[in-house]
Amino acid sequence: MKTKLSTLSASLWLISIVMLSMFLAMGFGTAELGFKELTECLILECERPIYSTILIDIRFPRVLMGFLAGFALAAAGALMQNVTRNPLADPYLFGIVAGAGLGATLSGFLPEEYQMFTLPVAAFLGAMLSVSIVMLVLMHNNWRRIEHLLLAGVAVSFLLSAITSFILYFGEAFASNRVIFWLMGSLSRADYSALQWSFPVIAVCLIVALLFSRQLDALLLSDESAKTLGVNVDRLRLLSLVLCAAMTAVIVSYCGGIGFVGLMIPHIVRPFIGLTTAKLLIGAGIVGGCFLIWIDVFARTIISGQEIPIGVITSVIGSLFFLMLMRKM
């Protein structure tokens, strides 16, 4: 009975943190639209119609997208760490960002009027390309070992980045800038259509992972022990890595490179809610979502009139976290 209570209180905590984060994040921004106006809009009626446009069409999808991106990246990181039994695993190890970058770059060659729609699609295809290369290379060569996965990911990253650099070097400056800024990560592209495409992918991946959570938990002790419990270890691991890749790729294709969320958040969450897969995925997801909402608030308010790419902020925090973690291990 003790576990149920703590699950309940943990859920209440998490839900209230999400609601509060979303509410507060809506109040921050460049226009003279602060908390007073936000409260008015929510309870009574907006003072000016422009406020409701800003809130509903710009800030709300952005906050939602921030939550969704943080959720997906952290949940994918948690899944990957559990399934490889390696606390340093992160979906970015697949070279996903480099792949997405190449896709985004190539989409620049398409006619102007298609580009807004095709950049996410091209980035997604590029991300899946890099994942496929990594998996194909490792498929027959001990791909269960995380060190191999990491090294293959690094190699694929370099290869695809080199191709991207080559294209950008000979490309026009404007297009190059566009890709480079996109790679730094931002939620500014967030709108309802982005949500409409990424939400189903993430929801399906999450549900599938949750259905297999019992099997995934069995992997936590050792492969051998999972096998004796009737788990098809190789197939389960392949499925999980595909889920991680899909969740990460769909986020990267809309938001660009937002690194280290998947690595960092599960570590922060584990001491509070344990490491069994179902709890960890949801807990890490929610905390990751809130984390990214606040990083985005920070990114758009710290320098007035200008926005810092959130990928830059998460990478600074994340890499320092990573180094501290390695020192402790």
Added chain:
Amino acid sequence: MAMVLEANNLTWQVDNKKIVDQISFSLKKGETLGIVGPNGAGKTSLLKCLYRGYPLSDGDIKITGKNLGDVDRKYIAQKVAVVAQHHDSVFDLTVFDVVHMGLLPHKGLFDRDNSEDLQLIELALKKVDLFEKSTQIFKTLSGGEQQRCLIARAIVQRPSILIMDEPTNHLDVFYQHQILELVNKLELSLVITIHDLNLAAQYCDRLLLMAEGKVIAIDTPEKLLTRERLQQVFKLDCIVDKNPFTESPRITFSGTNFADLTVEPDKRECVKTVGIKNEN
């Protein structure tokens, strides 16, 4: 009596080398079978063949009447629980988490835990005397406690057969006996690999002695553990008498210094020098 396990002509080979070579035996319900033999005899490999951890090169296994090749992993996991060594988790799994894994073979994708499941886990933890430690971190437990935790997981798994690979390794004398007594009380059919022949003689109904992948003999400890046979397999001289407490065979090996097997023990030079010295 119904056989829970029938192994027929089991062979597992790697690169034309037969690690497990045409082994046949059967296991009665409730029986404890100890697999003994020198290092590299293929004991652990034989165990792995029993639950399809390794693919068979030849031969077949029947578990509760069904051919192992015709059933899926889940069925095997419902019938056979395994307590093995070597767990390399870096994460802080609790004792509860580990025991909880035992439910897996009985659950479908959409099944959630119910109160009976939690009761089963509680009972299993009490049986191995770890209930008070259910929130402790598995890898911080002592070797004996880890074994007991895995036994609790096996209890939750509700199998017909329990397979244990060297359950007494790295344990002190007390825990060796504690573990073996515990599993003997479970009313399961047991297959255990074990190095210590005295423990094997004390706790197993029958022994399977193997060397270089082949069966040397399968019999009760009393009949199997003879001086000639042990000399032949372990290359050491020994004396077989009776354990004064349990009446089971007791084996005392000579050291390698005494291993000149061509000479009768009482005629050897050094045996005489190592008697009990008269201090006065």
